[in-house]
Amino acid sequence: MFIQPWDAALDDAxxxxxxxxxxxxxxxxxxxxSGRAPVVVPTHFTATDGALLVHLARPNPVWAAIEAHPQVTFAVTGDYAFVPxxxxxxxxxxxxxxxxxxxxxxxQFTCQAAIIDDAEAKAAILRHQMAHFQPDGDHAPIAPDQPPYGRMxxxxxxxxxxxxxxxxKFKYDDHKPVEQRTGTAxxxxxxxxxxxxxxxxxQLRRLDRIGPWQP
Known part of the structure; x- marks a missing residue:
């Protein structure tokens, strides 16, 4: 991913x-x-302690690719718009x-992938994800010995x-004049x-932090 100086994240935070x-x-x-296109999989994820957690169906073709090449890229994109x-x-x-x-x-995250097959470790991933995506806890216990998740x-x-x-990368014309950025927003x-x-x-958040662009 090419990043111009004015598009770079201002800090890790x-x-x-x-x-x-x-x-x-x-x-x-x-x-x-070798010689074939990358395997690309869209999926939800959660983050924890310097890592991303994912679960995918066992028949997914990504597993053989990961076993051969465990260094992977995970990309997240959003808040996009076409500007005429x-x-x-x-x-x-x-x-x-x-x-x-x-x-x-x-x-974009560059990652070293480790495949998890232990039942309890997989259940722990699901519990972490459910705590994020379904925080009200309105689901059955997630444990290897309890239905419905255990058998799944x-x-x-x-x-x-x-x-x-x-x-x-945050690409919002931060190198352009303040008036233009305000008008575009x-x-x-x-x-x-x-x-x-x-x-x-x-764009307005970045404008508030950066103000006029200083090379």
Whole structure:
């Protein structure tokens, strides 16, 4: 992922807060066999102690790829929006000369993958994920010897993805003039389609921290 200086995360706390703010669905990418395309799997995840936790169905073709190449990438993307060219036109320039762009936030984790097959360890992954996704606890106990989850554990495998590198990008025109960034956020809010509102929020949040861009 190419990151311009003005698109880089301002600190680790920025991307960590973004992930914690409901950005818990991503794409696992694993090198395929030599000469073949990578194996790519969309999935929910949870984070804990420098690692990402995932569970997938046992028939998933990703397992052979991980066994051959345990260094993987997990990518999370969100708060994206298309920004039309006229919104980015410099003063005194015809609106049609403006160049469009995409806004988005993205965090890519490089990880060392370990496959989990122990029943209790898989149950622990599920408990961690349920505590995040279903915190009210309105589910049956998750244990190898209790239904309904106990009998289902054999149908899944767990993944412990130890994070070795993090690359974070917040692409919101932070190198452009303050007036233009403010105007784009207003237009995104007014348009209000797709993820326009969260993209505008990210732009205003970055604007508040950065102000005028200083190379």
């Amino acid at each position: 920025e991307w960590q807060a973004w992930i914690a703010d409901g950005h818990d669905f991503g794409v696992l990418s694993v090198n395929g066999p 060219g006229p919104w980015r036109t410099k003063p005194g320039t015809p609106p049609t000369d403006g160049v469009p762009t995409s806004y988005y936030a993205a965090v 554990l054999s149908g899944i495998r767990g993944l412990h993805l130890a994070v070795t590198e993090v690359r974070a 207003r237009r995104l809010t007014e348009r209000g389609t797709g993820l326009d509102a969260p993209a505008a929020s990210q």
